Amino acid sequence: MTAYQIYGINGPVITVRGETGLQMMETVYVGNARLIGEVIGLQQDKTTIQVYEETAGLKVGEPVYATGSAMSVTLGPGLLGNIFDGIQRPLPALEKQFGAFIGRGAKFSPLDTEKTYDVHLCIKVGDRLSGGDVYATCPETSAVEHKVMLAPNLSGTVSEVLPDGAYHVQDTVARLQTDDGKTVDLTLMQTWPIRTPRPTRKRLPADRPLITGQRVIDTVFPVAKGGAAAIPGGFGTGKTMTQHQLAKWCDADIIIYVGCGERGNEMTQVLSEFSELTDPRTGKSLLDRTVLIANTSNMPVAAREASIYTGITLAEYYRDMGYHTALMADSTSRWAEALREISGRLEEMPADEGFPAYLPSRLSEFYERAGRTETLNGSEGSVTLIGAVSPQGSDFSEPVTQNTKRFTRCFWALDKSLAYARHYPAINWTLSYSEYTNELTNWYRDNVSPQFSSDRDELCALLQEENTLMEIVKLIGADVLPDDQKLVIEIARVIRVGFLQQNAFHAEDTYVPLEKQYKMMHVILHLYHRAREVVARQIPISVLLQTGIFEQLVKMKYDVPNDKTEMLDDYIRDIDAAVDGILR
């Protein structure tokens, strides 16, 4: 390995003097402790390197070793159920070596090299393979089958295949004769540079939803599989809670959860909760389909910057196998701040609020890696990105929120006043939007109900109307409104409390299947339509309120179990009975 010498140190940024053979974005080992770093700037007489570990104690003159390759992740079985730091070092292995506090300069294999997998080879000698083709499979966890694929840049003819059996990730299971005559050993793993998107054959339209079991999302602001969504919100508004709910219940096959610059206790919570919870679809532990990447706020800032790319590369890898993956990034603001911090150390010219001018292009590069695609081996997979944004001072006009808004098509704005009133999820229905609604209309029509979209539009219109009316109510009180407007306010209350509000700690309410969501919405609208008849007859709306039917609807989310949605038909009868009783 070529070695250079450290010349300057400034926080996580070090410089090397003179002309070097280092490449842009090349991984280097810094100092005698061999800290991991990455080349981020080349000038004629100076090379700038960001170090992914704490630089205290480094000295001028210590060596910097080149590796010749870009910052990469190792892909293969053993990722699921594991927890890594931002540069894919397995945290359980770090714990074994250093104890409870994280030490420095350790080199670990990201994948467990001791463990064996039950491998089935699905090729034979003479087969022609090209990049992305699956040559072996093995059960990675009880819930997920791992498909071992040829690296995208390889192709050739299979020259040797070993029998099925137990192999380590580093064992050779087959050999490939490439077109230029070289023989390549195929193992169960491959590496991929984190800043380069993995290739696919073509993009597919985003026309099916990611079902999350959260009413305000699935029904009102849906996100498509392969879409990108942003969750902005000040502290205490429930960004992390929402991300956890999505990671637990959404119908993706694989979840990559990136804790980027967030709290250590939260990652501990995810670890312990996910290992206890079972996936409603497979009946297996949720951790079996999850990879956690934890770069907490007190871990080195450069690794925080990398953690997002590490996460998305893992997501793309599972997508290439034909899985639907979802990546939750909590929070992209911390990642942007890491960019700002490093940019400041490089003395770059700052743009908005000190963020570097390339912030928008970095954000767009990231969100554009989402998509539903046809993979190189012809299967269909998707990467859905859900990024939390923590705007400074809860001000949505700050650069990270604004730029994220440009590159995501779904915006779930969390609202402080809703959170203060303990209305969770605190997704504000007037500030949020989803551009996927139109593309998903057909899917909802075919799979839930032909009326779904029109019901949804009516629901949104009612909320919008309430919003306008509340302006008046704030000035003169609700008592003076005419009865038809009072009805709108009452029904909107049922929608807000009984439908939009969802209790994550309630066994039935934490996840609600689409069918129940639709029926609940339908019941509420049925009450509205029937109550309009009451109002049309000049009967005061308070008469209907006194029957308690509104309260009954507010509590139906708790009273109707998820597997007994037919009970909701009784509500229609109860509404009819109450209204007919008054009209008679």
Place this chain on the structure above:
Amino acid sequence: MLVRHLKLSGVNGSLATLSGVENAANEEIVRLHLTDGTERTGRVVKIDGDEVSVQVFEGTRGMSMSNTETIFTGKPMQVALSPEILGRVFDGLGRPIDGLGEVFPEEVRDVNGAPINPVSREYPRNYIHTGISSIDALATLIRGQKLPIFSGSGMQHNELAVQIVRQASTADGSDFAVVFAAMGVKNDVAQYFRTSFEEANVMHRVVMLLNLANDPIVERIMTPRVALTIAEYLAFTRHMHILVILTDMTSYAEALREFSGSKGEIPGRKGFPGYLYSDLASLYERAGMLKVVEGSVTQSPILTMPNDDITHPIPDLTGYITEGQIVLNRDLDYKGIYPPVDVLPSLSRLMKDGIGAGFTREDHADLSNQLLASYAKVQDAKALASVIGEEELSADDKLLMEFGRAFEARFLNQSFTENRTMDQTLDLGWALLSMLPRRMLDRVDEKTLEKHYKGESA
């Protein structure tokens, strides 16, 4: 072999620059001897070839290019630790100032600490009883949590902190101690804390670190790090449960800003350095519990929001790192309510897993949700009343107004010495909710209402 450097090449604010230095290590400690016989301590913050920038903890006053001799120690900033530090008083860098002599160290540690591996963390669950209703019921403090108090100048955060220290107890009565770090506080405030601890007869389980308002700012940057190193030692080596009180984080952040400015760094929002978030996180994240080791570090940083503005970078970034916050409110303070806790923006993120059956009482979560939801409605009614007058409000809104007043006067308000038990607090909450008609309680299921609701039936 320690090399002495006889000259400086520049002094700017608290930064001294030396050239011609070989082998300097990043963040190592240097000793600066002035010709007048005084000694100062500094830390290497930036190295560029043979030019080294040193942050001088005691300030650079009186230093000239030629009167200073610098020695590079090759070691990071360390603090001496031993079980005897309990009951002692130190300056901001951990040097004794109580006249009881040096600490005989059992071990010395780097004050910067190391991040706790998330895998090794134990998720905090046991609550700390404070005897203050607004905190116990609505923003429960959990052992291993970091729960700051957002206050403003002139509000009674110091009294609240003292009351918490005096009354705080763990359910199992295990070894409990307090590390108290004052950063840039006024002399009489420091004195107030000291006398209060002595009067309450808790001084034997308190370690005090005092960096007063007129002490050098660079020292202030080290104070919380020293405090947390002491706390980690007592918690994870001595297996005690430690509550760390850091006051005032605003002074700390301002010291950081001043220092960053003198280094010529590019400022972020309101002139604070771009790494303020990472820096605060490196302090706050040192709270927690470990799986294999008994002991815990709980943090309660106090910060005064400049101009009572919760969106100011210091409270804003703090709120993003800590697990909730307790917000004090000036209107309540004017009304004479103590502690003036504004319960709506106050929040304890870890509370959901540390309350309920087996921890506090099975109705705790429902009660706190309902109290907060109802109190939020009180605010709407108040806003409306200020426009149309309270007389014109609907009957429901009038009830809410009455509930709001009772909630503030009886639930939030309590005396400085009143230590309410959990049962007292929760029962009081139900008594207040019973002022409202049952149909207005939409966050509680029927079964719980049946058991605890004592208002009109129907």
